[in-house]
Amino acid sequence: MSVERRGNTISGGRLPPERLRENFRDLHAPLTAHEAAVEADRCYFCYDAPCMTACPTSIDIPLFIREIAADNPKGAAKTIFSANIFGAMCARVCPTETLCEEVCVREVAEEKPVRIGMLQRYATDHLMETTTEHPFSRAAETGKxxxxxxxxxxxxxxxxxxxxxxxxxxxxxxxxxxxxxxxxxxxxxxxxxxxxxxxxxxxxxxxxxxxxxxxxxxxxxxxxxxxxxxxxxxxxxxxxGVNALTAEGATSEGSSDAVGWIADLRQTTDMTQVPVGEKVVVIGGGMTAVDAAVQAKNLGAEDVTIAYRRGKDAMSASEYEQEIAATRGVQLRYNLQPKRILAEEGHVTGITFEKTASDGNGKLVATGEEVTMEADQIFKAIGQSxxxxxxxxxxxxxxxxxxxxxxxxxxxxxxxxxxxxxxxxxxxxxxxxxxxxxxxxxxxxxxxxxxx
Structure with missing residues (x-):
């Protein structure tokens, strides 16, 4: 997997193992029991809880937070799992900032919302780590x-x-x-x-x-x-399926889909062997684009840019996700539509974008003005099918x-x-x-x- 290609700068081993471990550590440290109790105490336990309505799986959020406050994390976990059996993973990957936490009464009052996702992780992790007994049992065999x-x-x-x-x-x-x-x-x-x-x-x-x-x-x-x-x-x-990029030169070596690359990265056992470029451009505006860009930076890429064809507000990646990218050193550029990928000897050397603008009715129009970026690796994160x-x-x-x-x-x-x-x-x-x-x-x- 770690192959130095003549004429380009894609390679593995850009960072030592200890630096990679630091870069890929848990995005959020889990709450301690004390921190969970303090955070749970911030909840108003609303009767008509807007957070519960905003949750696609309708987890009884006030109930599980009350159970945490009562020092019953296992009971809280069962409440969560009864509505969402993937409660542990959702606590890590759900965009809570645009779901339950966005409508938290404390958030509406211009305070910090209760950290519902972190409390959910605290409860579910506690149950999974401290007991091997499944909290649910099977009904009598139906034969179906x-x-x-x-x-x-x-x-x-x-x-x-x-x-x-x-x-x-x-x-x-x-x-x-x-x-x-x-x-x-x-x-x-x-x-x-x-x-x-x-x-x-x-x-x-x-x-x-x-x-x-x-x-x-x-x-x-x-x-x-x-x-x-x-x-x-x-x-x-x-x-x-992965949506195809129609720009000229899209099949050049060094241009690949972000979805496949993220999957390969998740399955690797040695991140020092994962090849990454020095100058990386990610095309797209969703969470996949952010995940690819941040991980390229974490692997040691010097310059990483996310280029999105519309404006910042139109990105499907939340402001929180965009903030993660920015704090990790990723540049976010907007209103750039890919036009052609540049290559020498079949390998990516850069990409030319055409600037876009809105016509005032929500329709995207090309301005005719072009921008070219150097790149030795390009990831396409323009949606799946x-x-x-x-x-x-x-x-x-x-x-x-x-x-x-x-x-x-x-x-x-x-x-x-x-x-x-x-x-x-x-x-x-x-x-x-x-x-x-x-x-x-x-x-x-x-x-x-x-x-x-």
Whole structure:
């Protein structure tokens, strides 16, 4: 993986191991018991808690904070997990600054909001670290079998909820490890100590769930067969495709998609061997762009720039995420649309952007003015797309909407016995917490349909 290429400056080993460990340490140190108690005491325990309404999984936030205040972190964790079985990971990756904490009464009063995410992490970590006993138990075996496609947050959330109802679940996963976005798509400094796999193993402690890895829909398994062989099917494949960059020279060596690079980085066992350029440009405006840029800087890149085609306020990465990038030394530049990637001997040497502006009606227009940046490595973080080949090639009766699977309020698809959730469905959001809720809703619908 660490290969010095003649004519460019991409290489591994830019920083010594001790510096890399420091750069990739936990983004936030966990709260101590005393700190958690003090923070919990700041909560007003609102009766009509706006924080709970803002949570996609409707965690009873006032209740779990009250339980922490009463020195009952295990009880708090059970409250959290009963609504969101991925509560530990969500505590680390949820954009709480734009969800529960944004509507905190203290925030509205122009004070600092209660640190709900950190309190959630304190409780869930405490339970997972101090007990091996799963807090939920299976109902009596029903004899019903459900197939889940995709071992990401949506699929595993669905599987866990179905298992609590006594059903037997087989989860088919295309990759070799379960976890989905949590395992392959989150920055390493946000998911330290192998938390993604630890949470999956903990979740599977409910029993009744089998993971069948290395099985891709449309290649190893087929939807019509699953629908025939199982009592119900849930599709939670996520987004396997990456949007293509249409700029000239986009396929030059040194230009790659950020999603794949982040996944590779999460799986590496030796960060000194991860190659990174001296001058890195990341194209995009979401959390993936921020994660790629910050990690490039953490690996030792000298200059890292995020270039986004619209203005700062239009970025899907929150102000908090943008602040993380800025404090790590990443430059954020706006209203720059990629026009051509420059290369010598087939390898990236720079990128030319065209400046953009708004026409006043929200439409983006090119100004004709160009800006060129030096770069020996370019990452494209311009969004992912659903790959319907696994279902469409078999002639499955699935209706698509805006290129994704159409579902109703219970996450039913147009095909009998098939439900879907997470990023692969129309209207899906690139958030772990939303995928978890989709899986939970679908599981309850499946359970009701099975007459259990």
């Amino acid at each position: 079998r459900i197939a889940v496609v995709g071992a990401g947050p949506a699929g595993l959330s669905c599987a866990h909820r179905l298992a609590t109802h006594g059903h037997t679940v087989t989860v088919f996963e295309a990759r070799q490890k379960p976890g989905g976005l949590n395992e392959y798509g989150i920055a390493a400094y946000k998911a330290t100590n192998n938390i993604a796999q630890a949470e999956v193993e903990w979740l599977l402690g409910i029993g009744g769930i089998t993971i069948d890895a290395g099985k891709a829909l449309g290649r190893d398994i087929h939807l019509k067969d699953l629908a025939a062989d199982y009592d119900a099917v849930f599709l939670g494949m996520g987004l396997a 659903f790959m319907p080949d696994g279902v469409a090639a078999e002639g499955a009766a699935l209706t698509l909407e805006s290129g994704r699977i159409a579902v109703d309020g219970e996450r039913r698809t147009s095909m009998a016995k098939v439900w879907a959730g997470g990023d692969c469905v129309a209207g899906g959001e690139d958030l772990t917490v939303v995928a978890v809720e989709d899986g939970k809703i679908a599981a309850e619908s499946i359970n009701a349909a099975l007459g259990a």
